[in-house]
Amino acid sequence: MCYFCSTIQALVGMNYTINIKDRSQVVVGSVAEWLPRLLPARRVVVVSDTNIDRHYHTLVGEFDHVLIGLGETSKTLHTLDAIYRRFIELGVDRSTFILAIGGGIVTDVAGFAASTFMRGLEFGFVSTSLLGQVDASVGGKNGVNVEGYKNMVGTFTQPRFVICDVSLLRTLSEREFRTGLAEMIKSAIIADEELFSMLEKADFATLQSDAELLQELVYRAISVKASIVERDERESGDRRLLNLGHTLAHAIEKCSSKFNHGEAVACGLHLIAEAACRKGVLAKDACDRITALLARAGFVLEPPVAMSQLLKAVKKDKKAEGDDIYIVLPKNIGSCTVEKMPVADFKKMF
Ligand code: GLY
Numbered sequence: 001m002c003y004f005c006s007t008i009q010a011l012v013g014m015n016y017t018i019n020i021k022d023r024s025q026v027v028v029g030s031v032a033e034w035l036p037r038l039l040p041a042r043r044v045v046v047v048s049d050t051n052i053d054r055h056y057h058t059l060v061g062e063f064d065h066v067l068i069g070l071g072e073t074s075k076t077l078h079t080l081d082a083i084y085r086r087f088i089e090l091g092v093d094r095s096t097f098i099l100a101i102g103g104g105i106v107t108d109v110a111g112f113a114a115s116t117f118m119r120g121l122e123f124g125f126v127s128t129s130l131l132g133q134v135d136a137s138v139g140g141k142n143g144v145n146v147e148g149y150k151n152m153v154g155t156f157t158q159p160r161f162v163i164c165d166v167s168l169l170r171t172l173s174e175r176e177f178r179t180g181l182a183e184m185i186k187s188a189i190i191a192d193e194e195l196f197s198m199l200e201k202a203d204f205a206t207l208q209s210d211a212e213l214l215q216e217l218v219y220r221a222i223s224v225k226a227s228i229v230e231r232d233e234r235e236s237g238d239r240r241l242l243n244l245g246h247t248l249a250h251a252i253e254k255c256s257s258k259f260n261h262g263e264a265v266a267c268g269l270h271l272i273a274e275a276a277c278r279k280g281v282l283a284k285d286a287c288d289r290i291t292a293l294l295a296r297a298g299f300v301l302e303p304p305v306a307m308s309q310l311l312k313a314v315k316k317d318k319k320a321e322g323d324d325i326y327i328v329l330p331k332n333i334g335s336c337t338v339e340k341m342p343v344a345d346f347k348k349m350f
Contacts, residue, residue: 016219018226021233024158026138026226028219031059031126031165038124038161040097045090047083047110048101049074052128055171056101059126063099064090068109072261075105075144077153083113094118100159103129103176104136104261107159108151111142115157124161129172130180131262133164134187134221135242139229150250156234164222166214177208179262181297184217186269187224189290190241193334195220196293204297240338244328245269247346248303251313256304266299275349276329286333311347 015029027034044063048056049070066086068074092098098121100110107125114123127137143154169177181204188196198217207214225242232239245268252264259267273290276282294301303310314325325343330336 016215018219018222020139020226020229021158024138024140024160024162026162026164026222028133028164028166028215028222031163031168034161034163034165035059035126038163039099040122040160043096044099045087045092045096046099046101047106047113049106052102052106056126056128056168060099060101066090068106070105072105072145075109077144077146079109080113080144083109084117087113087117092117092121094121096121097160098123099126100124101126101128102132103127104132107132107137108142108154109144111140111157111159112144112154115142115155120157122160124163125159126163126165126168128168130169130177130218131183132180133166133169133218134180135183135225137162137164138222138225139239139242140233148254150253158233164218166211166218169208169214172208175260178204178298179260182262182266182269182294182299184221185290185293185297186242186244186265187221189269189273189330189333190244190328190336191224191227191334192220193332195224196289196333199297200289200293238338240326241328241336243326244330244336245272247314247325247327248272248310251310252303252305254313255309258304259300263299266294266297267301267303270294270299270301271303271350272328273330276331279329279349281329281331281337283332286330289333290330307350311350314346315343 018026046060046063047066049068051070053067066083068079098114100107114121125137127133140156140158143151146152188199228238228241245265248271249264249268252259252267270291273287277284277287323342324340325346327339327341327346328336329339
């Protein structure tokens with residue numbers, strides 16, 4: 001359990017704490033217990049969305065709120081502008097602490113707003129979706145989409161804390177929950193074979209209600225990410241590993257609105273595993289295990305548009321560097337490699 005020891009701070013009963021870059025404390029534990037401990041003793045302004053606000057208003061009702069709209073279409077410069085205006089209206093100043101409560105969209109937008117307003121306010125997150133807990137809210141990336149390009153504008157700024165309380169995941173729809181599973185499976189393929197085996201044994205139908213198991217799975221997935229961010233915070237090397245499956249996933253999201261992010265990632269993981277297998281990088285049995293786990297989790301693995309259309313969208317991904325692109329290839333379950341290759345070579349893999 002302790003192979004990410006450099007980032008594990010403590011394991012206290014049912015609480016898991018991971019420290020990233022000595023600046024960001026990620027806690028997998030009870031929000032009621034941890035929020036009062038982690039909030040600084042100064043003015044707090046909450047950023048959330050209208051849906052979340054209905055569920056968690058009692059938790060933070062005493063603070064001023066800024067609410068944004070629901071869904072990926074809210075992840076825009078327009079929303080950011082509305083938040084800045086509301087901050088000004090509320091008299092937010094440099095000493096104000098911004099608490100974002102929500103899924104990946106809320107934390108991405110709020111983290112960007114906080115890290116740029118008045119050149120940067122401190123902020124923390126209560127992450128309320130599985131996708132947010134295992135990926136989006138952790139590691140300091142924030143941002144908004146521009147012209148349909150994902151996360152085109154943003155910063156690397158670590159939240160002071162991220163609270164991941166798995167009991168908050170009970171209200172998620174099956175589809176939203178599954179969305180997070182895709183990123184969890186991704187983390188397992190990148191660096192945690194045992195997590196992958198645990199997922200193979202897991203009963204997906206009851207996972208949402210098995211708090212103890214879910215807590216361990218969430219903790220392990222975050223540990224994979226934390227250990228990578230610890231080594232490469234600004235994605236100049238190993239952090240690229242976290243983009244496993246994402247080149248095609250972003251293309252899928254760009255070409256079709258049928259799949260949400262996690263569903264697109266699942267399809268991207270399947271396609272890249274098959275391509276790595278054809279290239280001789282990944283053994284057939286490992287590739288089959290990846291496909292079987294994704295299918296068992298309920299993902300559709302056929303892309304929603306023709307492969308030729310997806311590949312056309314790849315060149316415009318922000319991860320492209322001139323004519324080259326960094327592609328993450330699985331070598332085994334729990335081990336991946338990053339290859340820089342011309343976009344044309346990537347396309348030839350399909
Ligand atoms: N979601 C990928 C990363 O945070 O680097």
